[in-house]
Amino acid sequence: xxxxxxxxxxxxxxxxxxxxxxxxxxxxxxxxxxxxxxxxxxxxxxxxxxxxxxxxxxxxxxxxxxxxxxxxxxxxxxxxxxxxxxxxxxxxxxxxxxxxxxxxxxxxxxxxxxxxxxxxxxxxxxxxxxxxxxxxxxxxxxxxxxxxxxxxxxxxxxxxxxxxxxxxxxxxxxxxxxxxxxxxxxxxxxxxxxxxxxxxxxxxxxxxxxxxxxxxxxxxxxxxxxxxxxxxxxxxxxxxxxxxxxxxxxxxxxxxxxxxxxxxxxxxxxxxxxxxxxxxxxxxxxxxxxxxxxxxxxxxxxxxxxxxxxxxxxxxxxxxxxxxxxxxxxxxxxxxxxxxxxxxxxxxxxxxxxxxxxxxxxxxxxxxxxxxxxxxxxxxxxxxxxxxxxxxxxxxxxxxxxxxxxxxxxxxxxxxxxxxxxxxxxxxxxxxxxxxxxxxxxxxxxxxxxxxxxxxxxxxxxxxxxxxxxxxxxxxxxxxxxxxxxxxxxxxxxxxxxxxxxxxxxxxxxxxxxxxxxxxxxxxxxxxxxxxxxxxxxxxxxxxxxxxxxxxxxxxxxxxxxxxxxxxxxxxxxxxxxxxxxxxxxxxxxxxxxxxxxxxxxxxxxxxxxxxxxxxxxxxxxxxxxxxxxxxxxxxxxxxxxxxxxxxxxxxxxxxxxxxxxxxxxxxxxxxxxxxxxxxxxxxxxxxxxxxxxxxxxxxxxxxxxxxxxxxxxxxxxxxxxxxxxxxxxxxxxxxxxxxxxxxxxxxxxxxxxxxxxxxxxxxxxxxxxxxxxxxxxxxxxxxxxxxx
Numbered sequence: 001x002x003x004x005x006x007x008x009x010x011x012x013x014x015x016x017x018x019x020x021x022x023x024x025x026x027x028x029x030x031x032x033x034x035x036x037x038x039x040x041x042x043x044x045x046x047x048x049x050x051x052x053x054x055x056x057x058x059x060x061x062x063x064x065x066x067x068x069x070x071x072x073x074x075x076x077x078x079x080x081x082x083x084x085x086x087x088x089x090x091x092x093x094x095x096x097x098x099x100x101x102x103x104x105x106x107x108x109x110x111x112x113x114x115x116x117x118x119x120x121x122x123x124x125x126x127x128x129x130x131x132x133x134x135x136x137x138x139x140x141x142x143x144x145x146x147x148x149x150x151x152x153x154x155x156x157x158x159x160x161x162x163x164x165x166x167x168x169x170x171x172x173x174x175x176x177x178x179x180x181x182x183x184x185x186x187x188x189x190x191x192x193x194x195x196x197x198x199x200x201x202x203x204x205x206x207x208x209x210x211x212x213x214x215x216x217x218x219x220x221x222x223x224x225x226x227x228x229x230x231x232x233x234x235x236x237x238x239x240x241x242x243x244x245x246x247x248x249x250x251x252x253x254x255x256x257x258x259x260x261x262x263x264x265x266x267x268x269x270x271x272x273x274x275x276x277x278x279x280x281x282x283x284x285x286x287x288x289x290x291x292x293x294x295x296x297x298x299x300x301x302x303x304x305x306x307x308x309x310x311x312x313x314x315x316x317x318x319x320x321x322x323x324x325x326x327x328x329x330x331x332x333x334x335x336x337x338x339x340x341x342x343x344x345x346x347x348x349x350x351x352x353x354x355x356x357x358x359x360x361x362x363x364x365x366x367x368x369x370x371x372x373x374x375x376x377x378x379x380x381x382x383x384x385x386x387x388x389x390x391x392x393x394x395x396x397x398x399x400x401x402x403x404x405x406x407x408x409x410x411x412x413x414x415x416x417x418x419x420x421x422x423x424x425x426x427x428x429x430x431x432x433x434x435x436x437x438x439x440x441x442x443x444x445x446x447x448x449x450x451x452x453x454x455x456x457x458x459x460x461x462x463x464x465x466x467x468x469x470x471x472x473x474x475x476x477x478x479x480x481x482x483x484x485x486x487x488x489x490x491x492x493x494x495x496x497x498x499x500x501x502x503x504x505x506x507x508x509x510x511x512x513x514x515x516x517x518x519x520x521x522x523x524x525x526x527x528x529x530x531x532x533x534x535x536x537x538x539x540x541x542x543x544x545x546x547x548x549x550x551x552x553x554x555x556x557x558x559x560x561x562x563x564x565x566x567x568x569x570x571x572x573x574x575x576x577x578x579x580x581x582x583x584x585x586x587x588x589x590x591x592x593x594x595x596x597x598x599x600x601x602x603x604x605x606x607x608x609x610x611x612x613x614x615x616x617x618x619x620x621x622x623x624x625x626x627x628x629x630x631x632x633x634x635x636x637x638x639x640x641x642x643x644x645x646x647x648x649x650x651x652x653x654x655x656x657x658x659x660x661x662x663x664x665x666x667x668x669x670x671x672x673x674x675x676x677x678x679x680x681x682x683x684x685x686x687x688x689x690x691x692x693x694x695x696x697x698x699x700x701x702x703x704x705x706x707x708x709x710x711x712x713x714x715x716x717x718x719x720x721x722x723x724x725x726x727x728x729x730x731x732x733x734x735x736x737x738x739x740x741x742x743x744x745x746x747x748x749x750x751x752x753x754x755x756x757x758x759x760x761x762x763x764x765x766x767x768x769x770x771x772x773x774x775x776x777x778x779x780x781x782x783x784x785x786x787x788x789x
Contacts, residue, residue, distance in 0.1 A: 227328030230310075232260060234283070234320050239263060248329050250299030268295035268303050275308075283312055283320050290325065293334075305334040347430040349400055350407035355493075358429035361439055362489035369482065378449045380438040381478040381496035382410070382456070385508040387434035390471060392663070398466045403434065405466070406473060409459045410436060413452065436475075437493065446481060446513070453477050453511045461509070476504035477511035498522045528578055529585050531567065536590055540566050543598050544767035547776045548619070548738060548760045551752050556776045558617035560653070560760060561599035562767045563591070583625040592626045593635050600643040600650060602770055606777050607649075616777060619651040619681060624658045627665070633672035640676065647677030651702060655683050659694055667698055674699040681738070686726065695733055703730045705756070707741025714746045720754075727755050 228245025232238075239258045246256060249266075256262050267275055271294035282290035290310040295303040310325025345357035353361070365377045384406065391399040407430060414426035427439040438456075443449055456477065463470040478500030480492050498521075499514035506512070535541055545559040565573040582588040603618040622632055632652075640647050652673055659666050659682075670680050681702035682695075686709055695703070705726055712719045723739075730737045739751050742761030751759055765776070 227307075227326040229324070229326050230263075231322060231324040232310075233322050235322075245327055249296065249304070255299070266297045268297070271295050279310070279323075282310065283323060285312075285314075285318065285320075290323065293330065304329055304331045306330065350404055350430050352407050352436075353427065353429040355429065355431045355437075358427065358431070358437055358439065359489040359493070361427050361429075362492055365439060365441065366482070366487065366489065376443050377482065378440040378443050379480045379482075379492045379496045380440065380449075380453065380456075381431075381480075381493065381500040382436040382438065382475045383477075383500050383504065384434040384460075385474045385476060385504070387473075390466075394466065394469060394471075398469070401466050402464055402471060402473065403430070405464050406460060406475075407436070409462075410438065410456065413456045413459050414438060414440070415452075431493075437496070443481075449479060449481065450511070453479060457509055457511070474509035476500050476509070478503055478514060479511060480514045494522075525581055528581050529587065532565075532578060532582055532585075532587050532591070535565060535567070536587070536594065540568065541591065541594065542566055542769070543595065543602065544769055545602075545773040546760055546767040547765050547773070548617075548758055549764050551739075551748065551756060551759045556616065557758060558619065558651075559603075559773060559776075560619040560621075560767075561595065561602075562621075563595050564767075579623070583623055586625070586629055588623055588625045589630040592623065592630070593639075596620050596635060597639045597642065600639045600645040603649060604643045604645040606774065607645075610778055615649075617649045617651055617679070618645075619653050621653045621683060622658070624655065627654075627658050627669065632669050633676070636673060636678060637676055640678075648679065651679040651681050653681045653683040653704065656685065659698070663694065670699045684740075686722065695729070695735075700735060702736045702738055704738040704740055707761070710739050710741045710747055710751070710761075711743070713750045714744065720750065723751075723756070724754050731755060 228248055229242040230245055231240040233240075237260065239260055239262075241256060241258070243253065246253060256266075264272055264276065275292045275294045278287070278292045279290055281287050290312075291308070293305060293307050296306050298304055307328045307330045308325060310323050312320045312323045314320050345354060346352065347354050362379065365375075369375050369377065387399065387402070390402055407428065410428045414428060426441050429437045429439075431437050440449060440452060457475065460473050460475055463472050478496040478498065480496040480499065482492060495514040495518070498518045499512045502518055503510040503512035512518075542564055543561045544564050545561055547556055548558045548560060549555065550557045563575055563579075565575075565578055567573050579588070582591050599618050599620050603616070606616070626632055636650070636652065639645075640650065654666070654670075673680055679701040680699060681704055682700055683704045684706040685703045686706045703726065705723060709719050709723050709726075713723060727737050736758060737756050738758040738760065739747075739756045740760060742748055742751065742759040742763045744763060747761075748759065748763060
């Protein structure tokens with residue numbers, strides 16, 4: 001733009017000078033001609049007056065006149081010469097005249113111009129504002145005719161000058177046009193360049209603005225970030241820490257040196273090697289991002305967890321120049337992770353390791369056994385006896401308190417002893433519910449394990465103070481002694497569980513060691529479980545019916561429905577073999593519902609076949625597990641609605657254990673059954689220890705005396721007294737009594753004497769299939785024992 005301006009200005013100046021020169025050339029010629037034309041008469045007059053002054057001898061007047069002309073003309077010297085060239089008069093002047101005027105005057109002098117200088121002539125020649133002419137000498141021509149030639153010469157000169165100016169003017173115009181075209185070209189280029197420069201200036205201005213905004217954003221982010229920023233200059237080995245980097249550790253601005261060693265010196269000794277290794281690998285270009293979690297010491301001395309990330313900046317050759325990143329405090333996150341890990345591996349109620357954690361400890365013991373043939377360990381599976389009674393009688397809070405007390409006593413029962421240069425520590429875990437487990441680490445013998453099991457039993461038997469109640473707990477313990485390291489943790493726990501169930505079958509507070517026969521038995525139980533499922537699908541189960549007689553009249557009164565399993569390969573299987581397995585697995589719920597529906601259907605079919613026998617009743621057993629897992633009242637209502645059996649003909653039989661498992665729940669269910677019109681009977685009465693107190697509280701219609709009392713009536717007077725007391729109590733409550741297990745006429749006679757109204761047993765009939773049971777129903781009794789118990 002500046003160059004364009006200079007070109008334009010220069011062009012303008014050249015044009016102006018050329019025009020001025022042309023104008024001066026023309027105007028000067030005209031001026032000279034005009035001056036000379038005006039000077040002729042003046043010169044003639046001046047010569048005459050000067051001659052008169054000179055001839056008159058008045059040199060003073062002549063000198064004054066010459067001085068006046070000199071000053072008026074602005075000349076430095078004025079000479080007045082005579083015809084012979086002699087200087088008649090001279091006055092000194094100030095400045096020289098322009099070259100052009102001097103040349104012209106010299107030419108005039110050569111042409112014989114007058115030598116007398118007159119004021120008007122001098123004024124005409126000099127002109128206003130012109131420079132001094134210098135020395136001026138005019139010679140007086142000898143012949144006045146020369147004036148004519150002088151005038152002609154002047155006219156020719158003016159013509160020549162005018163002829164030369166025209167082509168110069170044309171050439172100047174052409175040059176000016178070319179200069180103008182070049183100027184426009186340069187102007188276009190300058191305009192494009194100026195536009196590019198303006199755009200570049202705009203881009204740089206925007207870049208500067210973005211950099212300013214980015215800087216402000218960075219400063220704001222650095223102040224508001226939860227983590228601290230750091231920058232490691234690899235060329236100078238200096239480190240920059242942002243204020244947040246230091247303040248989140250409690251340090252002041254000047255407390256940490258700007259060196260890598262000062263930083264690494266704060267890292268926990270256990271974490272520093274790994275942190276340095278990862279940082280070196282990143283600087284070396286082996287990993288794309290530096291990232292590590294480590295502990296770093298704060299000003300208070302506490303180690304806090306930090307998540308550090310960084311990225312190296314490299315030159316074109318890939319050489320690292322600096323590494324910059326951030327450091328964030330993740331202490332709370334690490335603590336939360338630790339808490340979650342503990343909660344995932346520990347029981348929240350007791351604080352003991354849970355099943356998952358315990359299995360890992362068993363795996364560690366198995367791994368050690370693989371490396372050391374002399375190393376042995378044991379796994380104990382512990383289950384509290386009758387724990388559900390505590391929950392149902394005292395509430396779940398009391399049950400939780402008992403579990404915490406048991407876990408504390410189990411901890412105190414195991415060993416923490418130095419052994420073979422290491423600390424042996426037995427592990428205690430809660431597997432769930434009232435089940436616990438213990439890993440005995442580094443045992444010496446079977447007797448040692450048995451001694452620990454006895455110690456556990458003794459400590460658990462000591463009374464527990466739960467609220468205001470004193471509870472004596474016991475446990476069944478199953479023990480596994482691995483013979484080798486080829487077993488898994490799950491298998492060892494399974495075997496210990498199997499041994500525990502064998503111990504529980506013996507009673508309360510026993511322990512059993514696992515053997516292979518138990519495993520075979522467990523496998524058989526599993527097979528039975530699968531067979532029960534298939535039996536339900538394939539209708540392999542059927543009902544047998546045992547008659548119940550009126551002991552006073554000897555007439556048939558009703559049946560008790562008992563399930564039998566007609567196995568396709570094993571034949572008939574009694575309930576004592578499969579009912580416990582069905583209860584453990586929960587299959588008792590679908591099996592019991594089928595039994596109830598089938599019994600109601602059969603009695604309804606008999607009643608329709610002989611309306612005269614429509615008053616016979618049907619007794620159906622409901623197990624404890626059905627009360628726990630199923631909707632007994634709903635199931636009964638569906639069966640009555642489906643079969644159309646009158647509800648008063650159905651008697652639901654429950655055991656005392658059902659009442660003891662949960663009185664409130666049992667009472668609610670029994671009241672719902674009574675609301676349906678169903679009768680309720682207590683089966684196996686007398687085997688419990690607190691049922692008598694519930695007889696007047698529960699909606700009960702019938703009490704069935706257990707066969708253990710009836711079988712010894714003929715020789716055990718105490719049993720006779722118990723049966724007599726039961727009959728008197730039940731009759732006093734307005735209930736009916738049924739004696740189970742009547743097998744001899746002597747037992748029948750005693751029961752009649754004691755006032756027992758109903759009875760059932762082998763004396764009358766074993767449980768028989770439906771087709772044989774019809775003989776009792778339709779008046780053709782048969783006492784043939786064709787079926788097992």
